[in-house]
Amino acid sequence: NAGVTQTPKFRILKIGQSMTLQCTQDMNHNYMYWYRQDPGMGLKLIYYSVGAGITDKGEVPNGYNVSRSTTEDFPLRLELAAPSQTSVYFCASSYGTGSYYEQYFGPGTRLTVT
Amino acid sequence: GQQVMQIPQYQHVQEGEDFTTYCNSSTTLSNIQWYKQRPGGHPVFLIQLVKSGEVKKQKRLTFQFGEAKKNSSLHITATQTTDVGTYFCAGAAGGTSYGKLTFGQGTILTVHP
Numbered sequence: 001n002a003g004v005t006q007t008p009k010f011r012i013l014k015i016g017q018s019m020t021l022q023c024t025q026d027m028n029h030n031y032m033y034w035y036r037q038d039p040g041m042g043l044k045l046i047y048y049s050v051g052a053g054i055t056d057k058g059e060v061p062n063g064y065n066v067s068r069s070t071t072e073d074f075p076l077r078l079e080l081a082a083p084s085q086t087s088v089y090f091c092a093s094s095y096g097t098g099s100y101y102e103q104y105f106g107p108g109t110r111l112t113v114t
Numbered sequence: 115g116q117q118v119m120q121i122p123q124y125q126h127v128q129e130g131e132d133f134t135t136y137c138n139s140s141t142t143l144s145n146i147q148w149y150k151q152r153p154g155g156h157p158v159f160l161i162q163l164v165k166s167g168e169v170k171k172q173k174r175l176t177f178q179f180g181e182a183k184k185n186s187s188l189h190i191t192a193t194q195t196t197d198v199g200t201y202f203c204a205g206a207a208g209g210t211s212y213g214k215l216t217f218g219q220g221t222i223l224t225v226h227p
Contacts (some may be wrong), residue, residue, distance in 0.1 A: 041220075
């Protein structure tokens with residue numbers, strides 16, 4: 001199993017550009033999450049999904065969009081990139097229908113917006 | 115909304131010294147999870163605590179969950195250079211929270227050989 005994979009690893013965007021961060025998991029997990037991590041800070045939840053076709057906002061959803069057409073994939077779309085979106089983005093997945101399951105994280109995407 | 119505070123933000127120790135990080139939630143939690151992130155890496159799950167007053171050990175690591183299920187701690191005995199990284203606690207509200215976790219800001223541990 002590859003676990004949770006993310007592409008790209010690094011990306012530099014200009015202000016106003018758009019991009020999609022890819023996330024794929026091969027563990028057949030129902031739940032998937034997108035977090036951002038700013039320097040010296042914890043992880044903030046952007047969006048999450050409890051299954052294909054079902055997504056909901058987390059703590060910091062503004063400026064992002066998601067979709068979940070399959071169990072495996074959970075892409076994060078950035079529209080009109082802003083410097084405030086410079087961060088490290090982690091995708092995670094979890095098995096089960098409650099809070100009692102660990103989250104498996106991908107390696108992250110380091111995004112700089114200039 | 116739920117807030118999880120973690121202290122200290124930084125801890126520098128000499129190899130062999132003990133280390134403790136503390137986590138406090140503004141609300142009662144259904145469970146708390148601990149993660150470790152190595153420099154440049156991604157968070158990796160360490161453990162989950164569910165019961166009030168629960169204590170779990172993993173070799174040199176001891177995890178505790180408070181009686182009121184609002185606070186937790188991680189204690190490392192006799193630190194080693196391999197313990198370097200950021201330790202995060204993450205609280206789950208339970209119910210219909212759909213596995214959402216609220217992370218503390220983490221404690222960055224540096225171990226000097």
